[in-house]
Amino acid sequence: MSGRLGTRPEQAPPAVIERLVSLACLAPSVHNTQPWRWRYDAGALELCADLTRRLPAEDPRGRNLTISCGAALHHLQFAARALGWETSVAPLPAGGPDTLLARVAVFRTVRHGVARGDIDLLRSRCTDRRRFTAWPVPADRLDDLCDRAGPWGVHAEPVTTDAARFRLELLANRALSFLEVEGRRLLEQDRWIDRDGPDGIPLELLPDAPEPLHARSRFRTGVLEDTRLVIHSGDRVIALGGARDDVGSWLRTGEALSDLWLEATRAGMSVIPMSQPIEVESTRHEIARTVLTSRFEPHVLVRVGWQAIGRRDLPRTPRRPLHDVFLR
Numbered sequence: 543m544s545g546r547l548g549t550r551p552e553q554a555p556p557a558v559i560e561r562l563v564s565l566a567c568l569a570p571s572v573h574n575t576q577p578w579r580w581r582y583d584a585g586a587l588e589l590c591a592d593l594t595r596r597l598p599a600e601d602p603r604g605r606n607l608t609i610s611c612g613a614a615l616h617h618l619q620f621a622a623r624a625l626g627w628e629t630s631v632a633p634l635p636a637g638g639p640d641t642l643l644a645r646v647a648v649f650r651t652v653r654h655g656v657a658r659g660d661i662d663l664l665r666s667r668c669t670d671r672r673r674f675t676a677w678p679v680p681a682d683r684l685d686d687l688c689d690r691a692g693p694w695g696v697h698a699e700p701v702t703t704d705a706a707r708f709r710l711e712l713l714a715n716r717a718l719s720f721l722e723v724e725g726r727r728l729l730e731q732d733r734w735i736d737r738d739g740p741d742g743i744p745l746e747l748l749p750d751a752p753e754p755l756h757a758r759s760r761f762r763t764g765v766l767e768d769t770r771l772v773i774h775s776g777d778r779v780i781a782l783g784g785a786r787d788d789v790g791s792w793l794r795t796g797e798a799l800s801d802l803w804l805e806a807t808r809a810g811m812s813v814i815p816m817s818q819p820i821e822v823e824s825t826r827h828e829i830a831r832t833v834l835t836s837r838f839e840p841h842v843l844v845r846v847g848w849q850a851i852g853r854r855d856l857p858r859t860p861r862r863p864l865h866d867v868f869l870r
């Protein structure tokens with residue numbers, strides 16, 4: 543983190559750090575649990591996993607929790623750049639608590655302009671579960687999104703052939719059937735819906751599944767009309783993952799997911815994560831073995847498509863107040 547010859551890096555003042563953390567917290571998180579804690583001390587910003595917000599039934603190893611934190615970490619880096627600051631990230635640094643995921647230095651060596659459009663992008667990204675238009679995302683666009691994962695050390699593979707998509711749909715349905723009989727998981731999901739507080743998912747954002755399809759929906763029935771519950775033939779799917787299935791890999795996948803999602807939003811595409819087939823170990827293995835063509839551990843799947851033009855804006859999911867997540 544050395545500055546240019548003769549210049550000392552200027553450290554970001556506390557007010558900038560506070561702004562960056564609040565923008566980072568706009569990141570997506572599983573069930574909108576926002577499972578992160580930030581700490582700023584002696585010029586260093588630390589990101590920790592908040593294990594009190596883990597989902598013991600659905601996410602016992604903390605994969606989705608860590609991906610969510612990785613997305614927040616990328617949001618922070620993206621926000622810093624947009625406001626003219628540079629960042630240097632040390633993932634999983636030694637010498638901290640087990641929950642410490644990253645230490646970040648925020649500084650600048652030269653003044654950059656502010657990219658307001660990028661800040662707006664952070665604010666406009668969301669999970670819109672309404673049905674995509676029938677026009678599929680072209681293969682080259684999908685490849686461009688996948689290419690964004692490489693610099694984060696993450697594999698991203700589009701699931702493009704009919705055979706692979708059909709197989710994935712089958713496995714997604716199998717995972718749902720498996721989850722339906724697990725009362726523990728259903729209760730856990732239910733706890734994160736319509737909480738009337740600063741976290742969880744409002745009912746207005748969840749599918750209004752017709753009666754026979756209730757059980758096919760991941761969540762309790764919401765009121766959002768015109769949604770698809772599993773994969774539709776026009777949907778495009780990307781699998782993200784890494785060489786390993788561990789905390790360091792999940793963190794990077796979270797960063798790549800956020801990068802891909804923001805870029806998709808910029809281009810007018812909609813992204814919806816689909817984590818159930820990954821949460822069930824047997825279907826996760828089957829996906830790795832029979833759907834993906836390259837060898838890697840899948841961490842999360844996302845559906846990518848276009849929302850119809852002119853749709854009403856959806857309400858935003860709430861966020862926890864800064865003092866809940868940021869210790870100074």
Ligand SMILES: Cc1cc2nc3c(=O)[nH]c(=O)nc-3n(C[C@H](O)[C@H](O)[C@H](O)COP(=O)(O)O)c2cc1C
Pocket residue numbers: 568569570571572573574606607609610613667668669670671742743760814815816817818842859
């Ligand atoms: C790791 C991860 C897994 C997710 N899994 C699902 C999922 O299986 N189904 C779904 O509808 N949304 C899923 N989401 C989206 C979250 O529910 C969403 O990000 C959260 O409610 C916050 O809303 P926002 O994205 O609109 O800000 C997931 C998000 C993350 C980061």
